Structure formats: structure tokens, C-alpha cells
Amino acid sequence: MEADNREVSYLESRKLVKRWGGPWPAIVNTLMIFAIFYASWWVFQDPRGIMRMYTPYVGYMVCRWLLIMLIWVAYIFDFWPFKRSWLNKTHPVVKGLILTAISVGIMEILIEGFFKGFLGNLGIAYFSPDRLISMGVTDFYAEEYASEAIMMFAAIASWLSPSWVVACENAPWQKLNQPSRGITVMVVTFFLSMIVYFVTMHSHMAILFYPWQKYAAITPTWSTDFANTVSGNFHIAWIMSGTVVVWVYESIWERYPFNLIKTDWLRRTASFFGIIAVALCVCFFIYYAEDLMWGLTVRGTRREAAPDWRWLHVGETAIFWLVGVLYLAFFCGNWPTKFSRPVNVFLRTVVSLGIGIVVYVLYYRYAHLFLGTQKGFSHPQQFPMIPTIWLINLFLINMWFMDGWPGWKAVPKTAEELDRVHEEVVAHDVSWTPNLAKGLAVGATAGVAFYFGVVTILPWIAQNVQIIK
């Protein structure tokens, strides 16, 4: 197989070139993606539409697992078993259709065959709707509970799978050919996801049933006192933040600053745990911001004041940022690019946060007019992560499977451009100097001051800005 022995992955090997000058590629692709988003939303998810998978958990599960499939196909398996020549020559639309169809097919096998069929019948009953129904749970909730569990597994995998590629650089299997490398990384990340699932989400599922399944799981979860809820949504919060930070690190941060570490094992370890650390920073900040804007939580209540919902909303808010991050990276050429890497990274972070906030405001102000949902921040059965991840899936299909068609086309990178790929993995453009140290000190002070400025102003914003009218 031609793809087996490539050192550089297909995504790294290609350069996306605009077909037209100016902003037209971004405009055309954005319009196309939104048209496909709305059409596919109507067909698959919309509660007024055709298949109505937004039950909500069935649709939630599907959009999350589709995300994992796209990551597996493009990142972990590097499009194996398709040959590089096929990827280079086939029309992007044909590629998009075939690769998406394959992703959906594998997803169906995984959900129906592995989780519901195999695991649900031979391991853990709550993965199988049929088993739950046979034990007296109504059809609807049997399907919802099983979908919730399968969806939660996907949430973990959506952080760990790309993390192994991006942070750990596929180590120690980076020299293996495909499919050996893909299978190995997939199995390892799946295994790790299962461990994380058991220590985070299994408890959540175990207390769904009466009495609590205390012989099968730690009930309630060990994080109860810390998170002020027995719900697993605390874990959703930091794990989803992790998912977002992986892509922030990979795209707009260009793996900065951990790529400055020259020692392979240290860089990979620092990247992997650094992503978790940044994710926790994001997670705790968003939660605190919610408390500052909406007031202290009331444990046991519902809606905006409930700690479990606030944690969930941390993940939801982080995903809005991811929309901004990926849009900037994919459709705006990772703008800006003309400054040094640290400055580019800084500016992109600011811009992507701005996009994320705009999308957040637009979503809560207008989405209920289009998506068949209702206005309001907290709805017990509405999950903004469903439309946002659905949109992100379309971004990924367009950019990974379709080479950015119609606004962009893929051309092979030159040798010099390929060198820059390596420069992104191990960077040499920032070195320790006294002035760098001074800048770091001043910047850190300014950063801390900025943080306290933000948390001071947030209650005022909450009092004076009304998003939902």
C-alpha cells in the first residue's frame, strides 16, 4: 500500500491553495457548509425534521461518535487503506462522500455492534437498550440511557484519540506502517478511554438506576464533594475542555510552546499533560465565570443554578470556542501568520475567542428560531454541543476529506514546506534570552492583571448585557 510507509501524513503532505483571490473561498465554503448544515440538521437532528435524532441523546451520541470516526480516518489511520495517489487524484466531492460514508458505516458498527450488541450483552447491561427494556425500563429511556453512556465514552475518546497523535506524536509507534500504527493507537486510546470512562462516567450511569448500583461502581462519583454534584457532568466539563485544547494546540497554537522542548519524550509528555493542565484552567475559569454572571449555584436545583448544569455548560462553552478556533484555522488561513509564532498564537487566541463569543451570543439569541429548539440557556433536554459538534464535523469533512473544496484545492508541499512541518513538531524559532525572560515576566504580570480585570467586569456584564430576549 502506497500510504503505508509515508513519514508525513496526507494532511501534512498537502497544501491547500485558494482557488480564488480575496475572501471568496472562505465565503463560498462558509455558505456551502451552512447550507449543508441546515439541510443535514433537518434530515437527521431537527425535532421537526425527518429522522429527529435529537431525542436528545441519540443525536448527541451520533454527532460525537462521528467526530471520533473522522479523527480515526484522517489522523489515526491517515486514510488507510486508501492510497495516497487515490487521495491526490480523486475529486474532493467523491472523496468526501466515500470517506464520510465509510465513517458513518464504521460508526454504526461500533455503536450497534460493539457497544449495544457486544458490550451491552456480555459486559455492562446499560449499554444495551434491549436489556434495559427487558428489565422494565421504558423503550424511550432505555434508548436514551444507552445512548448517554455511549456518548460519554465518545467524549473521552474525542480528547484522547487526537491527543495521542498531536501531543504524543504517535509515540512509541510512530515508525510503524499503516494499518499497524493506526490499529495500535486506536486500541491504546480506546483502552485508555475505557479506563477514564470507568473512573469518571461509570458512576454517573450506576446511579441512574434504583437502588444505586454500589456493588458495580463507586457511588456516588469520587468527585462529588469537589464538584458539588453527584453528576458526571463535572468530568464532561474538563474532558470537553481537553478536547478543545487539543485542537487549539494543534491548529492555532501550532503546538507552541511545548514544541520548543527538544527532547522527544519530554516534549511529548509535557504536551500531553500540558493539554490537560490548560484544559483544567479553561474549565475552572468558565465555571467561575458562570458563577460570577449567574450567581452562586444551588445544589439540587435545576437549570442555570444547578452545579451539574454549570459544569455541563463549561463543556458547551468550550466547544463554542472550538468553532472559532477551527474556523480561523481552516477558513481564514490560520490568520495572522506574519508575526513571530508566539505573537501569532497570542493574536489567534484572542481572535478565536472573539469568534467563539459571537457564535455563543448568536446561538443563544437566534438558534431557537432555526433549529427546532427553544430559547433559554438551560433546558433539561437541549445540548448546544449537538449543533456545534455537528457543525465542526462538517468543517472537518470539508477540510480533511474534501481538501477544502470548492474554495481550496490540495497541492503537494515542496521540500521546504515539508521542513516547516517538522519545525512545527520541534520548533527552533524561540530561544531563551534575557529579553525573552523580561517579556515573559511583564507578559505574565499583564496576563494575571487581565484575568482579574475580566473576573471583576463579568458581574457588570451580566447585569447590563442581555443575550436572550
Add this chain to the structure above:
Amino acid sequence: MTNENGTSRRDFVKGLATGAMGGTLAGMGLYSYSSAAYNRMPKVARSGQEFGAIRSLKVTSISETSWFNNAHLVGDIKAAGGLLVNQYTIGWPPFGNGKGIAKTNYEEGIAPIKKMLPNDLEAAWAQQTKNSIHPENPGGYSCLLEVEDLDGSKHKYLLDVGWSYDWMDQSFKREGIDQMLKANDIEELIITHEHFDHYWGFPVAMKYNNKIPLYVHNGFYKEGMQYLKDSGYKGDPKIVDKELTLIRPGMMLMKFDVPIITRVFGETSLAFNVKDKGLVLVSGCNHQGILQMTSTAFKKLKYDNDRFYGIYGGLHISPFEDWDPKYDDLVFALKKWNFARVGCNHCTGHLTARKFVEQGYPVVRGTARFRSSSPDYLGNGDTITF
């Protein structure tokens, strides 16, 4: 020299950009979820609005059985596409159109029965029995509130009107509500929210008194507002658009703007200040959450003994006998409010009632009459006095 300066400046800027992000992240990670951060949060402010007091409140559960077969109801929701599907399109009576599940709408549903409302309810329900999904399943939620003022005078209010025309008419007759409505003994009707099981029986009340003063939440959708007219209501509904509306001294209507399953928006609930006892909360479904209601009442209202005394109504915890870990948070946290009497029923769920009892809460048991399925909590025809 110029190059060196340029390099120095560039290094400084690189450090500045990196440091700014690092400093911000450090603040986010180290301070945000710390006790220091929460110490600076303002304490809960209590405005403590005085709203008078009553001597007692008697609640009669006219009907708390909103549906009789949970599997059918939840199955219909599943077949229609889940919990976000518009209730008027599911195909339940009285809005079925004979085309099957999730293929109807308000206009098609109301058309064949519009002229029969509100005086020929039997024919209307029989007609829609043919057109609708699981027509035998609807029941409804409704209760009678009898408020005794401090001077001993009594005032009656009807809270919600249930769902099935047949069932609600029977239930009204069983409790004498029909005669009270006819005689204008019931002073006002309060619809807590637009849900099928609380509101779709509206024509039954109209049959007996179509001018009764009426309160509805301003989140009613256009179908809901049209149903008022199509049911024959001739009064001028009071659209509740304020957080607190005083109904009478000691009786406050509280409004909550919350999106609710099956495309409903907003709920109103009642708070009563019972002299020398404390606050009693009465709800239809309490979609806002009972502790949201207690928290709001704690902040906004002043009541005797500064104590939460009792609850009556649906608490919307496990209405479909479903569960979520966050409901356990509620089961644990309710202890803090130290209610003396918990008269829950309806969408509270039997599982929740069982967990309440396990926690030692004073859940008032029922008699399981008139098709109420269990004595776990107050059932149809049962009363509770605060």
C-alpha cells in the same frame, strides 16, 4: 546594533505574548475555583417583600394522574422524535388528525371540534378519540385551592384544568368543581403552564364558567393562546409578565421563564404565607425546580418564622419514572430547607417519593383512590391542609 535591538525587541515581544497567555492561564487555573475566589462573591441578598398572610390553605387533588400508562406516553414521545417535539404535533387528543404520530398540528387538530367547544365535550372527545394516538391514556392535573383569610373568610381557586375532557369532567363532578364553577364560587383559574396534561382540558372548565378570571404565563405559544379562544373563553386573560404577582394578601404568583420539554415555555407557581407556620409552595409541575423556587422565594419574599413549611404539587423530578444523577442532588439538598410537610404527587414520580421517604422527609401519603396508582403520595381525591 540595529539588528541586535530588533532581535532584542522581538524576543521581548515573543516573551510578552507567551507570558500574557501564561499569566492569564495561571489566574484561570489557580484562582478561579479556589476558596479565595468564592470569598469575594457577594452574599445572597434578600429583598424580603411583605405580601400578607393567610390562616390556612386546603388543597384538594382533583386529579394528579396526568396519564395512565407511562409506557404509552413515553413511547409516543419516542415515536414522535423525542422530548423536544412540539406537543401539538404529536397526535395526542384533542389535536390528532387521523394521520398518525407526529403528523398533525394545532389547526388540523382543532378544526373538527372547534364548533363543539365548550358545550358538547362528549362529542368533541369522541371525535378526537378516533383521530388521535392512545386516546385512552390522558388524565390530567388539577387541584382546588381553598384559602382561609386571617378574618376567616374563604376563597377558592382552581389550579390547572387537566387534559382529557372525559376524565376531567368526571373528576370535576366527583369533587363538585362543576357546581363551584357554575356558581362562581371559584374566584380565579390559574394555568401554571401550557403542557398538555395541565392545559388541554381547558374547555371542561369553560363548559361551566367561560368568564372566570384567568392567569396564564406570557410564554404561551400562539397555539396555546388560540386555544383559549377556541375553547370558548369570553373573559380577558391576565398575561403574567412579572416575576411576582400578588393574587391576594398571603398568596403570591411566582413566574419562572424556563424552556420546558415538548416545546413549552415558562411556568407559574404559587407561594402562600401561612400565619405562624411559614411558606407553602404550590406548583403544577415545578419545571423550574423546587429548589429554584425555594431559592427565589428565599430571596424575594418575607414569610412567617422565616421557614419553608410545606409543598404541594408536582415537583417534576421523575415524571416518566426516569432518573438522572442530578435528581439525587435534589433528594439530598432538600433536607436543608427543612419542610414540615411534603405533599408531592403527579410528575414528582414514585421513585422520587420513595427516595424522599428514605431520606426521612415528611411525605404525606395518599389513599390510592380514583385510579391513582399508589399510596406513595397524595392521589386523586386526597386533601392536605397547611
